[in-house]
Amino acid sequence: MKTDVLVIGAGTAGLCAAVRLAQAGRRVQVIATGAGSLGLAPATIDVLGYAPEPVEDPLGTLPAFVAAHPGHPYALMGPERVAPALAWLSAVAGDLGYPGTLSRNRLLPTALGALRPAGLLPESMSAGALEAGARVVIASFNGYRDFYPHIVAANLSAGSLALDARPVDLVWEGELPDLAPQRLWRRMEEPEVRARVARSLRPLLDGEVAVGFPAILGREHGGDVRRDLEERLERPVFEIPTLPPSLPGLRLYDLLRAALRRAGGRLTLGETATGFRARGGRLEAVLASQPPREDEYLAQAVVLASGGVSAGGIEVDSEHRAREPVFDLPLSELPQDSAEWFQEEYFGEHGFDRAGVAVDALSRPLRADGEPVFENLFLAGAELAGASPWREKSGEGISLVTALRAAEAALEVCA
Amino acid sequence: MTDLMERVAGSVRGSLDQCVKCTICESACPVMPVTDLFLGPKTVGPQAERFRTGEHSPDHSVDYCSGCGICTRVCPQGVRIAEINSRARAELKREQGVPLRDRLIARPDVMGRLARPVAPLFNAAMASPPVRGLTQRVLGIHRLAPLPRANGRTLDYRLGRRRSRPLGGRRIVYFHGCSTNYYEPRVGLMAIAILEHQGFQVEVPAQGCCGLPMQSNGIFDGARRYVRRLTEQLSTPDLDGLQVVATSTSCGLMLKREAREILGVEDDSLRRLAARTYDIFEFLRDLDQRGELRTDFHPVPLTVAYHAPCQQQNQQIGKPALDVLSLVPELRLVELDRDCCGIAGTYGTKAEKYEIAMRVGAPLFGDILELAPDLVMCDSETCRWQIRHGSGYPTVHPLEILYRAYGGRPV
Ligand SMILES: Cc1cc2nc3c(=O)[nH]c(=O)nc-3n(C[C@H](O)[C@H](O)[C@H](O)COP(=O)(O)OP(=O)(O)OC[C@H]3O[C@@H](n4cnc5c(N)ncnc54)[C@H](O)[C@@H]3O)c2cc1C
Ligand code: SF4
Ligand code: SF4
Numbered sequence: 001m002k003t004d005v006l007v008i009g010a011g012t013a014g015l016c017a018a019v020r021l022a023q024a025g026r027r028v029q030v031i032a033t034g035a036g037s038l039g040l041a042p043a044t045i046d047v048l049g050y051a052p053e054p055v056e057d058p059l060g061t062l063p064a065f066v067a068a069h070p071g072h073p074y075a076l077m078g079p080e081r082v083a084p085a086l087a088w089l090s091a092v093a094g095d096l097g098y099p100g101t102l103s104r105n106r107l108l109p110t111a112l113g114a115l116r117p118a119g120l121l122p123e124s125m126s127a128g129a130l131e132a133g134a135r136v137v138i139a140s141f142n143g144y145r146d147f148y149p150h151i152v153a154a155n156l157s158a159g160s161l162a163l164d165a166r167p168v169d170l171v172w173e174g175e176l177p178d179l180a181p182q183r184l185w186r187r188m189e190e191p192e193v194r195a196r197v198a199r200s201l202r203p204l205l206d207g208e209v210a211v212g213f214p215a216i217l218g219r220e221h222g223g224d225v226r227r228d229l230e231e232r233l234e235r236p237v238f239e240i241p242t243l244p245p246s247l248p249g250l251r252l253y254d255l256l257r258a259a260l261r262r263a264g265g266r267l268t269l270g271e272t273a274t275g276f277r278a279r280g281g282r283l284e285a286v287l288a289s290q291p292p293r294e295d296e297y298l299a300q301a302v303v304l305a306s307g308g309v310s311a312g313g314i315e316v317d318s319e320h321r322a323r324e325p326v327f328d329l330p331l332s333e334l335p336q337d338s339a340e341w342f343q344e345e346y347f348g349e350h351g352f353d354r355a356g357v358a359v360d361a362l363s364r365p366l367r368a369d370g371e372p373v374f375e376n377l378f379l380a381g382a383e384l385a386g387a388s389p390w391r392e393k394s395g396e397g398i399s400l401v402t403a404l405r406a407a408e409a410a411l412e413v414c415a
Numbered sequence: 416m417t418d419l420m421e422r423v424a425g426s427v428r429g430s431l432d433q434c435v436k437c438t439i440c441e442s443a444c445p446v447m448p449v450t451d452l453f454l455g456p457k458t459v460g461p462q463a464e465r466f467r468t469g470e471h472s473p474d475h476s477v478d479y480c481s482g483c484g485i486c487t488r489v490c491p492q493g494v495r496i497a498e499i500n501s502r503a504r505a506e507l508k509r510e511q512g513v514p515l516r517d518r519l520i521a522r523p524d525v526m527g528r529l530a531r532p533v534a535p536l537f538n539a540a541m542a543s544p545p546v547r548g549l550t551q552r553v554l555g556i557h558r559l560a561p562l563p564r565a566n567g568r569t570l571d572y573r574l575g576r577r578r579s580r581p582l583g584g585r586r587i588v589y590f591h592g593c594s595t596n597y598y599e600p601r602v603g604l605m606a607i608a609i610l611e612h613q614g615f616q617v618e619v620p621a622q623g624c625c626g627l628p629m630q631s632n633g634i635f636d637g638a639r640r641y642v643r644r645l646t647e648q649l650s651t652p653d654l655d656g657l658q659v660v661a662t663s664t665s666c667g668l669m670l671k672r673e674a675r676e677i678l679g680v681e682d683d684s685l686r687r688l689a690a691r692t693y694d695i696f697e698f699l700r701d702l703d704q705r706g707e708l709r710t711d712f713h714p715v716p717l718t719v720a721y722h723a724p725c726q727q728q729n730q731q732i733g734k735p736a737l738d739v740l741s742l743v744p745e746l747r748l749v750e751l752d753r754d755c756c757g758i759a760g761t762y763g764t765k766a767e768k769y770e771i772a773m774r775v776g777a778p779l780f781g782d783i784l785e786l787a788p789d790l791v792m793c794d795s796e797t798c799r800w801q802i803r804h805g806s807g808y809p810t811v812h813p814l815e816i817l818y819r820a821y822g823g824r825p826v
Contacts, residue, residue, distance in 0.1 A: 001733070002704050029733065034491030035439050180455065182441055186448040220778070245438040261752050270488035271731040290731045292671050292689040310435075311491055 003029040003266075005410050006286055006297045008273045008326065009305035009313070011036020012396055013381025015256035016403035017303045017410075019092060022263035024411055029297065030260070031271040031288055033312060035253065037382075042215075042241035043248035045089060045120035045400060047082060047102055048074075049393025054117055058102055058397075059083060071333075071386040073398045076361055077405045085401045086120055092259050095223055096251060097123025109212065111147055111242050113138075113155025113165075117393060122248050124217065124226055127210045128238035135164040138212045138240075139201055141172045144179040146243045147214035168204055170197060184216040185247055188225050198232035205233065215239035215247045222251055271295075273306070273326045283374045286326070301376045301410035304365075305403065308356065308382035316352075324357060324383070329365045329373060332358040332385045349391055356385030362409040363402055376413045378406035427499060427676060433492040434461035440486035440496055445755040446479060449774040453479035456486035459503070460496035467503060472510060477503045479768070481759035481775075482631050483725040501630065501677045508633030516555040520761045521632040524624040527597025530565035537565045557769035561758070561804035563598035563796070570600035574619055584614040588654050590670070590692070592663035593624050594796040601826065602796075605818040606662045606695055612821055613702060613709055618657065622648050626678075627669040631760050635678055642674045642685070650684045659692045662814065664727035664795045665760060667694050671730060694727060696735035696794070696813065703739060712820040714745035719816060720788040722751045722779060722802060724795035725759070736794060736813035743820040749786060753779040756793070758801035773805060780805040792816060 007018045010032035021028045048058040048065060055061050062082060066075035074082065083102070090098040098120045105117035106129035121129070130136060138149040138156070149167035156165040172179060173196055187193045205211070211233055218225030229237045241248055260267060274294070275287040285296045304326065306313035314331065316322045320338045322331055335341050335351035343350050357365045359379050364372040380403040382395065389395035424433060440456040441447055447455040459477040466473040477500050486496040508517075519526065530537040540546045547558035556562075570591055587610065595603040603619075610617045626641030649659055661667030670692045674680045693701075702708040723734050740748055756776045757763050763772025783791055783806040791810040793799050799810040811826075819825055 001700075031731075032491075033493065035443065035489040036491070039439050039442050040437055178451065178454070180441070180447065182444075182448040182455070183451065245442040250442055258752060261750055266733050268728075268731055268733050270729065272493075288731075291676075292686070292692075295731075 001029070001295060002298045003027045004299065004414050005029075005301045005303060006031065006299040007303045007305060008032070008286070009036060009307060009311070009381065010034075010267060010269065011305060011307055011311065011381060012038055012252075012399040013403040014303070014305035015253070015260060016089070016400055017305060017380050017407040018265050018267075019256055019259045019263060020088070020404055020407035021303075021410060022260055022265035024407075026411065026414060028260075028265035029299075030265065030267045031273060031297070032267070032269055033272045034269060036307065037311060038249040038253040040244040040246055041249045041396070042118075042246055043122055043252045043396075044108070044118035044125065045086065045098065045396045046117070046393040047086070047119045047397035049105060049117040049119075050391060052391065055105055058105055058119060060103070069386070071358070073359075073384045073387050073402055074394075076359060076386070077363065077401050078361070081401050081405060082397065085404045088404060089400055090120065093122075093252070093255060096255055097121065097126065099123070107161065109152060109156055109240050111152065111214070111240055113152035113159065115156075115159055115161060119397060122251070124215070124222060124239040124248060125241070126238065127236035128212060128240060130161060130163060130210070132161045133164065134161070134210070135208050136210050136212055137166050137168050137205060137208045139168040139170055140214050141179055141184070142169045143172060144181070144184060144214065144216075146181060147240075152212070152240065166208070168201065170200055173200075181216050181242065181245055181247070185219050188216060189218045189221050191228070194225065194228055194232065198229060202233055205235070208235065210236040210238060212238050212240050214242045216242070217247075219247060219250060219254070222247070276327055278374060281372070281375050283377050300414045301378065303378050303380055303403075303406045303410055304383065305380040305406075306383060309352065311382065313381075313383040314356065322352075322355065327365070327373065327377065329357045330368055331355060347390070349388060353388040353391070354386055356383050358385045363406045364409070376410070378410050380406040424493070427495045427502065428464065430493055430495045431461035431464050431499065434494045435492055437491070440490050440494075443485050443489040443754070445483065445485065445757070445775045446481050446771060450479065450771045452476060456480070456496045456500070460486065460499045461494050464499050464503065467506065469506075472503065472507045474503075475507065478507060479771070480504065481755075481757075481762040481768075481772070483755050483759050484729040485725060485754050488729060495676070498677050505633040505635045513632065513634055514555065516765070517632040518634070519554065520556070520764060521629040521634055521637070522624070523593040523597065523628055527565065527569070527593055531567060531569055531597060534565040534567035551766050555766045556764055557766045559804075560764035560769050561800035562764065563594060563800060566598055566600055568600065570596045570603040571621070573600055573604065578619045578621070579616070584616045586616045586618055586657055588618045588620065588649060588657050588659045590622060590649060590659050590661045590666065591619070592661065592666040595662055599796060599812075602662050602812050602814060605812075605814045605823065606660070608823065609699075609814060609817060609821060610660065613707070618654060620648055620651070620654060625666045625669040625674075627665050627673070628761055630669070630673065630678060631762070639678050639680055642669065642678065642680060643682075645670075646682075646685045646688050650688055655684075655687070657691065658698070659688065660695050660698050661692060662695050662812065664694060664724050664730070665797075667692060668726045668730055694730060694732060694735065694794070696739055697730070697732045699817075700735040700738045703742070708739070709821075710742055712743050713822055715743050715816055715820050716745040717789040717816070718747040718749065718786075720749045720751050720783055720786055720791045721813065722753065722756060722791065722793045722798065724793055724798045725755050727794050728754075736792065740813060740816055740820075743816065746816065746820070749788060751779060751782050753782065755779075756798045756801045756805070758797045760797055763801060772801070776801060776805045783808055790816075
């Protein structure tokens with residue numbers, strides 16, 4: 001099939017690149033094996049949380065950070081691209097929130113009541129950035145297995161902000177034997193259910209400045225659900241991201257999909273890119289599995305946003321042999337021997353953390369000799385080498401910035 | 416990966432080991448959030464499958480899986496969840512027995528043949544609330560569920576002997592499926608007219624049911640017999656090698672993938688048939704991309720909303736009806752972005768599942784009401800009936816619009 005630009009991958013990176021391209025009037029086709037990691041992630045757009053000390057002012061810290069890490073995606077794309085990328089996302093996100101620029105990280109409670117630095121926030125979380133000593137209630141439903149308000153409140157009270165946090169266990173009234181989050185967030189969209197929740201919670205409140213809930217407050221009409229609860233409880237309500245499934249991430253996924261559709265782009269899920277055809281230094285076609293046949297996408301430019309090791313963008317076998325399966329792109333920063341791949345500490349810096357595909361300033365994958373592999377292939381997201389997103393808290397920021405860079409560079413090569 | 420590992424991971428059951436419990440399928444399943452009776456794709460699929468030893472089914476809620484296939488499409492690890500569920504449903508039926516109702520609705524060919532001679536009577540009866548109340552009580556077909564109207568003049572009847580239409584030009588085969596034949600022959604007539612307009616000689620061999628409704632009702636033996644017979648009918652020496660064009664998205668998917676991937680029918684002629692089967696708009700889009708589609712279009716000044724059915728999205732061909740119809744002057748196309756209308760073939764007609772199916776479709780119906788288009792289009796027959804039922808809007812096959820654009824008369 002013919003298209004102007006083919007995007008491979010439907011995570012933050014692939015969807016943002018595709019929306020940008022479609023907004024520019026290009027025919028865009030996204031193909032992806034499955035949905036990307038947005039539905040698992042908290043959907044705060046974190047640019048830089050630790051370097052390795054906690055970062056207060058990410059934009060202000062970036063110049064020094066990139067100087068110290070010349071191979072980091074932010075350094076290659078140019079730190080001046082970060083603020084415009086954030087502004088682009090907040091424009092696309094509209095009602096979901098993500099207001100403005102990013103001059104200050106804010107501390108948000110996690111599902112265990114720890115505090116973590118977060119970048120741009122969806123509106124549903126903003127009341128969760130609390131002042132030290134603030135008095136709050138953390139409420140959840142008895143029987144919902146992914147969130148324990150007692151643990152959250154105890155840890156918040158003992159944490160660095162010394163909050164005065166009190167847990168409330170609500171009893172879910174009515175039938176719903178299995179409080180799966182998907183059922184909870186759908187039921188919260190019903191006004192009668194919210195009225196019931198508020199009726200049982202309101203009398204228990206006493207001078208708290210805000211109420212925190214696990215992030216289950218409605219998928220499609222999340223904003224309305226939260227505002228309604230705020231009115232009924234007479235104070236701000238905020239969501240705390242949960243274990244997967246992560247509703248804030250799903251909302252952003254839904255929003256990017258809708259933006260893509262409105263801009264005329266197409267998304268096909270369940271289709272895996274398997275290979276390519278090239279002539280000289282130019283990609284001519286990408287092959288994709290479309291059982292019972294194989295399809296060939298003829299595109300002027302290709303954006304590869306197939307994620308890191310966990311998404312299949314990079315395949316690793318049991319003997320730690322790693323490869324990029326679609327274009328066989330060279331990988332850099334791979335550990336030299338198997339023993340170096342992992343560290344004892346789960347959140348330690350693992351040997352493969354920074355591994356990935358090295359790119360130039362246009363986000364084109366590079367060969368060992370420093371030349372682009374193809375003049376019209378651009379890379380975005382977790383597949384880029386040189387970052388340690390889990391430790392830096394930079395994953396979504398890198399995805400966004402590289403997606404827009406790749407999209408803009410792809411526009412340049414389209415006739 | 417070694418060959419052996421690839422074969423295991425690529426097989427339906429073997430794929431369960433790739434599940435990383437990420438919950439992505441659960442967040443996409445349209446059924447799980449709207450009923451407490453269904454435990455969700457991850458649980459009934461890769462998880463329960465470990466305990467299916469062939470002796471007894473550990474989980475009965477799998478019967479509430481509609482088979483829409485969305486879970487398989489979104490799973491980033493390649494777990495064949497919906498296919499695992501389909502097989503598990505068949506096992507469950509084998510254990511518990513298949514109710515009479517499911518045996519009936521699984522045979523659109525038999526139902527259609529019985530209803531045809533008495534079509535006006537059948538239609539009047541099916542429109543009568545007391546009769547429908549009775550069918551619900553006796554058979555378990557919900558009294559409000561959207562059912563097709565029988566047509567006394569089937570496609571077979573209208574074509575008579577003109578099954579091969581020697582107009583010259585390249586030959587192709589048209590696969591119409593049961594519902595076009597018995598309920599919506601106009602779809603078949605439009606398909607033939609449009610293909611002939613492109614200069615093809617259209618062969619319409621006598622053809623039986625593909626077995627899909629049997630498969631989704633867990634009657635695998637019967638389904639295999641049906642699809643094998645159809646494969647023979649579409650692969651006679653005279654037809655073998657020709658491209659086959661389908662107007663029913665679910666029957667097309669049956670030939671392309673499900674007969675092999677769900678029923679496990681492994682034979683060469685089916686494999687060859689699968690590889691030469693195309694959805695009609697996929698076929699027309701290919702023509703357009705080669706510059707061979709006729710574009711002598713009349714303007715069609717309508718606002719038309721389009722819903723892409725699950726069974727077509729499971730073919731990974733994108734939205735070819737939108738691609739082709741975007742060429743029609745003055746047509747305003749609006750893409751509805753909901754995954755499922757709820758009906759899932761025969762699922763939403765069952766008394767115990769009707770409400771679930773209506774809740775699944777509610778957001779789609781809501782979007783349509785808000786948009787207030789002139790027409791709604793959808794490529795799948797049962798979905799058209801459901802959308803008409805749920806939204807009250809006339810819902811047509813996208814061929815209807817293309818037919819008008821080529822100068823054909825509206826219904
Ligand atoms: C649980 C979790 C929590 C996170 N928390 C944070 C956080 O707090 N802050 C933060 O900044 N970041 C966080 N992240 C990281 C961030 O979400 C991701 O790193 C980043 O968004 C990666 O996006 P991506 O688009 O590059 O890849 P992914 O989202 O992984 O998407 C990859 C896509 O490519 C597809 N694909 C792969 N191979 C192929 C192929 N051959 N053909 C077709 N398609 C293919 C996949 O199916 C998928 O659609 C978190 C991630 C996870 C999983
Ligand atoms: S989406 Fe796939 S990997 Fe994730 S839980 Fe479902 S089956 Fe498992
Ligand atoms: S096939 Fe459809 S209904 Fe069944 S589990 Fe998958 S998504 Fe849910």
